[in-house]
Amino acid sequence: MSTSANGTGTAPLLARSVRDLREIIAQWRKDGASVGLVPTMGALHQGHMALVRVMQEKVDRTIVSIFVNPKQFGVDEDLDDYPRPLEDDLAQLASVKVDAAFVPEAEMIYPAGFSTIVSVSGLTNFMCGKERPGHFEGVATIVTKLLLQALPDAAIFGEKDYQQLLIIRQLVSDLDIPVEIYSAPIERESDGLAISSRNRYLSASDRRLAPALYATLQSIAKDAVENFNYRSLESRGIEALLEAGFEDVDYFEFRDAETLELALRSDQAKRLFAAAFIGGKRLIDNVAL
Ligand code: PAF
Numbered sequence: 001m002s003t004s005a006n007g008t009g010t011a012p013l014l015a016r017s018v019r020d021l022r023e024i025i026a027q028w029r030k031d032g033a034s035v036g037l038v039p040t041m042g043a044l045h046q047g048h049m050a051l052v053r054v055m056q057e058k059v060d061r062t063i064v065s066i067f068v069n070p071k072q073f074g075v076d077e078d079l080d081d082y083p084r085p086l087e088d089d090l091a092q093l094a095s096v097k098v099d100a101a102f103v104p105e106a107e108m109i110y111p112a113g114f115s116t117i118v119s120v121s122g123l124t125n126f127m128c129g130k131e132r133p134g135h136f137e138g139v140a141t142i143v144t145k146l147l148l149q150a151l152p153d154a155a156i157f158g159e160k161d162y163q164q165l166l167i168i169r170q171l172v173s174d175l176d177i178p179v180e181i182y183s184a185p186i187e188r189e190s191d192g193l194a195i196s197s198r199n200r201y202l203s204a205s206d207r208r209l210a211p212a213l214y215a216t217l218q219s220i221a222k223d224a225v226e227n228f229n230y231r232s233l234e235s236r237g238i239e240a241l242l243e244a245g246f247e248d249v250d251y252f253e254f255r256d257a258e259t260l261e262l263a264l265r266s267d268q269a270k271r272l273f274a275a276a277f278i279g280g281k282r283l284i285d286n287v288a289l
Contacts, residue, residue: 012099043200052093061099063098118171123260124163156181157181157183159286160195194285213246237274254272273286
């Protein structure tokens with residue numbers, strides 16, 4: 001792998017428009033460099049930095065996009081409150097020598113008259129697709145746009161949003177987008193809570209309870225090694241979360257690791273997925289079996 005264009009740890013090149021982005025990438029291409037994209041909504045944390053590290057191993061030049069995508073937020077969701085600490089984000093990217101940051105304005109991504117939606121069927125029928133109507137259309141639309149804007153060799157997505165990862169793999173394959181999709185495991189706090197930009201909104205007492213999500217996933221997944229009655233294990237998981245102080249559980253389900261259909265057999269590769277509310281905040285997590 002060649003050294004980074006940003007070998008000194010100075011600020012990444014900043015692209016505020018698709019034109020800037022393409023100019024930067026065209027120069028890299030001229031130099032024979034391979035290019036990787038790490039799409040984010042900003043409010044960068046250790047989880048994003050892990051994605052950056054993996055990408056830097058795979059390609060010569062890494063670009064991080066920062067865009068809070070309005071199309072993936074439901075009407076009652078937290079679009080307006082979503083954190084946007086741009087300066088801090090850029091400083092973090094400089095500290096890990098990311099080569100460029102793409103930070104477009106919403107009006108540029110979705111100008112007046114924008115009328116295309118990318119919709120992936122099948123994988124979107126369950127879990128977050130069912131509970132957050134329109135969410136994955138918003139994700140699929142922005143990711144398709146980012147991939148076509150940057151035309152990178154590779155892009156990476158975290159396993160915390162495992163359903164999102166599978167949907168992106170599907171759309172890339174269906175639309176013949178020439179990009180390699182990588183994934184990285186979930187980054188966790190020392191108490192097991194999956195790291196997320198939204199964790200900062202948990203009250204101190206909810207933050208203390210929140211690791212129960214991962215602990216419950218782990219304990220029910222462990223039971224599933226010998227007990228194949230997945231539906232009854234799921235009910236036990238939901239009860240355990242409610243007892244731990246979660247006020248509602250959207251889903252707690254064993255699902256096939258590729259199709260996301262409900263898991264039925266012990267010999268199938270599967271994951272256990274959960275989404276639950278604490279203090280009005282929705283947390284998601286999953287574990288492999
Ligand atoms: O996972 C995210 O942060 C977002 O869904 C993504 C992939 C950047 C699209 O907005």
